[in-house]
Amino acid sequence: MPQIYLAAPFFSDEQIDRAKRIESALDANPTVKDYYSPRQNQKTENPEFSAPWAAEVFQRDVTNVMAADIIVSVIDYRDNDADSGTAFEQGMAWVAKKPIVVVNELQFPVNLMLSESLTAYVTAAETLKTYNFEQTPKIPFTGELF
Structure with a gap:
């Protein structure tokens, strides 16, 4: 079973709620071995937002992206x-040839660089409860591009 990396913003209450719902969906999915969520891994021995903190969090996240089999990417918009x-x-993930499952619950128009690099496109966190992460079926992007 695959290891998942959850790439998602968590800067607002709405984004945190979305990330938590996706984490719950991944927990419920029998085809997911485990997942890494940066939201749950921000603590270090260094003061938050200091240069040493940033270096440690960056390295940890990069290491976990590279260790993952699949990326779930939440393209939640800000500005x-x-x-x-x-x-x-x-x-x-795309450069490393890893499957990318994109979640766009708000259904904003999507930059072509994100739409063209995805393996599967979903518009509801709930969908991830039943998505087969072992087979990563393609679900094409549908929606407005920019």
Whole structure:
């Protein structure tokens, strides 16, 4: 069973709620071995938002993207664009030839770089409870591009 990396912003209550619902869906999915969520792994020995904290969190997240078999990428928008950290992680996954399952619950128009790199496109966290992460079936992007 695959290891999942959850690339998702968690800067607002709405984004935190979405990330928690996705984590619950992954917990409930029998085809998921385990997942890593950066939201749950922000603590270090260094003061939050300090340079040493940032270096440690960055390295930990990059290591976990590379160790994952599949990336779940939440393209939740802020100021009409995807979260830059999430987009960075999705780009890393694409370069590493890992399947990418994109979640776009708000159904905003999607940048073509994100739509063209995905394996599966879903518009509800609930869908991840039954998505087969062992076979990663393709679900094409449908929606508005920019």
